[in-house]
Amino acid sequence: MARPNKQKKYPKNGRANEKRKAEEEEQKRLRERVEQYDPAVDEASLAQFSDLPITQNTLKGLKDSAFVSLTEIQKKSIPVALKGEDLMGTARTGSGKTLAFLVPVIEILLRNDITEFDGLAALIVSPTRELAVQIFEVLVKIGKYNSFSAGLVTGGKDVQYEKDRISRMNILVGTPGRISQHLNESVGMETSNLQVLVLDEADRCLDMGFRKQIDNIIKHLPPTRQTMLFSATQTDSVQDLARLSLVNPKKIGSSSDSDVSAVPESLDQYYVKVALNEKLDVLWSFIKSHLKSKMLVFFSSSKQVQYAYETFRTLQPGIPLMKLYGRHKQTSRLETTMKFSQAQHACLFATDIVARGLDFPAIDWVIQVDCPEDVATYVHRVGRSARFGRSGKSLLMLLPTEEEGMLKRMKLHKIEPKFMNIKEKSKKSIRPQLQSLCFKDPVMKNLGQRAFIAYFRSVYIQKDKDVFKVDELPVEEYAASLGLPGAPKIKIKGGEANKNKKNQSRQLLQLSKSNDNGDPSDQPAKVRTKYDRMFERKNQTILSDHYLNMTKAKDAAEDNDDDDEDGGFMTVKRHDHDLNEQDLPDLSLPVSKRQAKKALSRKATLASKGNPTKLKFDDDGVAHALYELEDEEDFIKAGDAKQQKQDFVTKERETMKVQDLADKDMERQKRQEKKRKRKEAERQFREEAQYSDDDDDDRESIPDLERDMEPKADTDGKKRSNWFDEEPASKKQKSHDKFVEYNEPETLEDLESLAATLIGN
Known part of the structure; x- marks a missing residue:
């Protein structure tokens, strides 16, 4: 229900007064058009946004963002929402529901003359952070010519930063948990002037366990508001939510739109029958054969996403790999979303967190490695491709135990994917590489074990037991396909309780843990400072x-x-090792001088006990001698002793020949390097002599480096050092511009000889 319009006050400035009157006249004409709108008559005449009764600033923002034509859901919902009536919309994925509620939100705020001093006037609730960011970006694009202030609040961001600015926001977009937290804690979160509430993907909000948060949000809002609820499917929980939050709502959406079978018409659907232990092999082979495509790969749990991402990234398929799941940091999730949106060829491993509402441009393939829990989840997954009339393809991997039941349920909703046959020659196995990774890296092995357990838990908690049969899954074969040496033990617990615990407020959880009885009202909780939080952090x-x-x-x-x-x-x-008391050392105190001398003398100890023996332990904890002799029987079986000796000598001789060749090659390289350095020094010396002063009569001629490299005997029989003087040798005073050339010292004797030469000169 819409709130009454406020009384407008005109400014004293004449030009501003004229502008204000023009805006009022425009709003009056638009309001008359809205009141006269008849869906049965006027809906056929709507084709573009310019045909709607909306302001020029909004039309300009839509045009700049390349939004021109209206979709089916937009034709039906925007005129009804502009009338101020509550709305309950249902449409297929990728049909443009975001603009179906953003355009009315902006127009309703303009019509009620909302300014930055009026506080919160519109609240948009989205189930996931990525979808909230996408809605906010579209809002900024189409509303850039209006003067509203808009904010985005999601989990993983600085709460205090949001609290300081939330009082100045007219439009607020966020997730249920964070909005509920601000309504409970933020002083500036005033909702008395709220005009419109939007619940986007309401069914997903309820499926993710946000029922309590949504109920809390509705309790804080005034009843005299307009509410718009958009959902892809009409479940019983959505109907209950509509009865609590909407007043005489108008239901928008044809029977085909409200059906879960409303998949995009331009989508080509395929499925393959794959054994559980061959899924990763098929996925690897598919990625290797589609390196020039943009793919979105769905797994049932975040642990599987992590393991597939880490292993495939190590094996390097030749295409950029990314991962996205719920427990990622906020900055990483936004960065991954942006990179994948801008990439031309990439592969994103993700959970169902990206199955709703997100618009990734030009996805070629949607691959479902794990079977979806129901047909509605299948529709939302494949809806990431073939959006807004573009072409796309999807591939569903089904186990032999899932094929019959899942295809039967899909056929009831008029979804019949085509069977795709896998050629054996195009399928490559990566099991040896995965086994090697798990053997070398304990962390990788741990990720594989967690992925194994997470998959079986996800199958166990499924409600449709005719499709998901956990008892018929090949346990050992699946563990081997992940590279694990054996199947880990699985302890199933939680289920729905874990989902509720995950979405529970962390502050309330910490408060309950601080009390012995688990009741926050029994005793006050311990105050945690920033230093406590600092020491609780873990790498x-x-x-x-x-x-x-x-x-x-x-x-x-x-x-x-x-x-x-x-x-x-x-x-x-x-x-438990057997200990022989006779082998244990005597730790009793010596009773005589002879015993004391024997105990303190190493020579005496070795004389009686023999040389010490070093032991080594194998993987089973069994001790072995460091060097063990071969059994005589095995030695005799190997053949004649002389022949064994001859074979050993021959083998070692061949090894020495190979090593000699390597040593000779290394020596040859060293000689070549020495010669190169000598030539380089000669060249530098000649260049210096060439550019020196030509009028210097005392300058010596350039010495021959080839001749003077080795010390030569003078006429008096003494040896001359390898120094090259700039002044005549007859002068006693030595110049400081001398230098000596020497070979790089390789031994300690060479280094000592060089040091003596430098000190003596």
Whole structure:
């Protein structure tokens, strides 16, 4: 329900007064057009945004953003929303729902003469951060010629920074959790003048566990507001939410739009039947054969996204790889979203967090590695491609146990993807590479184990047991396909409770943990300073819990395997070794001088006990001697002793020949390097002599470096050093411009000889 218009006051300036009157007349004409609008008659005449009763500033912003033609949902919803009526819209993915509510929001605020001093007038709630950022960017583009102030509030950003500025915002876009937090905590969050509330992707908000946050938001808002609710599907929970927040809403959307089978018409749909242990091989082969494409790959859990991203990035398929999931940092998520939107050829591994509302330009393929939980999720996933009439393709990987049930449910919604056959010659196995990665890197092995457990948990919690049959999955084969030496133990817990816990307020969670009884009202919570938070931080690679579990030994690993969530990964096996008391040293005090001398004398100890023996332990904890002799029987089986000796000598001789060739080659390179340095020194000396003063009569002629490299005997029988004087040798005073050439010292004797030569001269 819309609020009544405010009384307008004209400024005293004449020119501003005329401008204000013109704006009022324009608003009056637009209001008359809106009141006279009849959907049954006038809807067919609407084709472009210029046909709508909206202001010129909004039309200019739409035109600058290349929004000209109206989509079906925009034709039906914008005129109804401009009338001030509550709206409940349903449309297929990629149909332009964002503009269907942003254009009415701007026009409603203009009609009610909202300024920056009027506070919050429009609130837009979105389920994910990425979708909220996308809505805010579109709002900034189309509303740049209006004077409203708009803000974006999402999780992962500085709360205090938002609190200081939220009181000056007219339009606020955000996620349910952060908006609910500001309504409870921010002093400047005043909602008494709110004109319109928009709930975008309401079904997704409820599916993600934000029901309590949305109820809290609605309680803080005035009842005399206009509400617009947009959803891709009409579920029972959405109907309940509509009854609580909307008053006599107008339902927009044809029967085909409200059906979950409303996939884009320009989308080519395919599916393949793949065994669980071959999924990564098929995905790798598909990426390698489509390096000039833009792909979006869906997994069922974030752990699978991390493992696939890290392993594929190490193997380098030849295309930029990216990852996106819920528990990423805010800056990383926004950076990944922007990079993937701007990339021409890239592959993004993601969870269902990007399955709703996000508009990535020109996606060629949508690949679903894991089966979606229902047909609606399938529709939203494939809807990332073939948007706004563009062409696109989708590929669904189904297990043999999922094929019949999932295709049957898709057929009920008139979705029939085509079967695609995989050629064996085009499929390449990466299992050996994954095994090598997990063997060399414990962190990679831990990621593989977590991905294994996360997949089985995701299948276990699915409601449709006719499609998802966790008991029929090949456990050991799937673990081997991930490169793991064995299948980790799986402990299933949580489910819906984990989802609610994930979306719970962290401050309330910390408050409950601080009390022994878990009731925040029993006793006051401990005040946590910034220093407490600083010391609680952990390096995600070094000090995380799973890494500490890898590096520390557990005394009772075998007894506590059931309590280890990750299956007792990297625990040290304890073995009880048999101890011989005769071999233990005598630690009793000596009773005589002879015993004391023997105990303190190393020679006496070796004489009685023999030389010490060094032991080494294998992976099973068994001790072995450092050098073990071969058994006599094995030696005899190998053949004649003389022949074995001859073979060994021959083998070593061949090895020495190869090494001699390498040494000779290295010596030859050293000689060539010496010769090159000598030639370079000669060239430099000649250049200096060429550019020196020609009038210097005392200058000596250029010496021959080839001749003077070695010391030569003078007439008196003494040796002459390799110094080249700028002045005649008859002069006793030595010049400071002399230099000596020498070979680079290779031994300690060469270094001492060089030092003596320098000191003596």
